[in-house]
Amino acid sequence: MLIQEKNRQELPQIDNPIQGLKVAEDKGIKVNSFPLDTVDSMLKDNHIVVRTQVTVEKACxxxxxxxxxxxxxxxxxxxxxxxxxxxxxxxxxxxxxxVMKILNVKMSQM
Incomplete structure (x- = not known):
């Protein structure tokens, strides 16, 4: 099952977690947390929800x-x-x- 594969992989690190939120904001997408039961995140229309109680790296x-x-x-x-x-x-x-790798490269060059 892909959800398990996604969870098993090593998460890319990001130097500035706010960058992903800026990209979402530029696209007109609101990001919130929510106590989801079966998945770590969901996209619906212009909303992304990320399961509460995940690490910053996982949320990014x-x-x-x-x-x-x-x-x-x-x-x-x-x-x-x-x-x-x-x-x-x-x-x-x-x-x-x-995306995670590009955001890290961009941040390291600033």
Missing amino acids: YEVAWELSHAFIHYQKGDLIKSLLSKDYNEQATRAADM
Whole structure:
């Protein structure tokens, strides 16, 4: 199951966790925490919710992961029920890793 794969991987570190929130804000997406039971994050319309009681690194990664969906799959309909959901999630995982690395490079050059 992809959720387990996403949770098993080593989380990329980010020097400035606020950067992901700025990207979301620029896209018009609000980010909040919520006591989710079965997933670590969700994207619906222009809202991302991240499960409460996760580490800062996990929260940053989840925001990057959901933003990847928002940028790449924004016109694909229900991503969870889609026959391509596994592919969409794999793409979001790769994109989130890239986003985290780019944000770190940008911050280290400032």
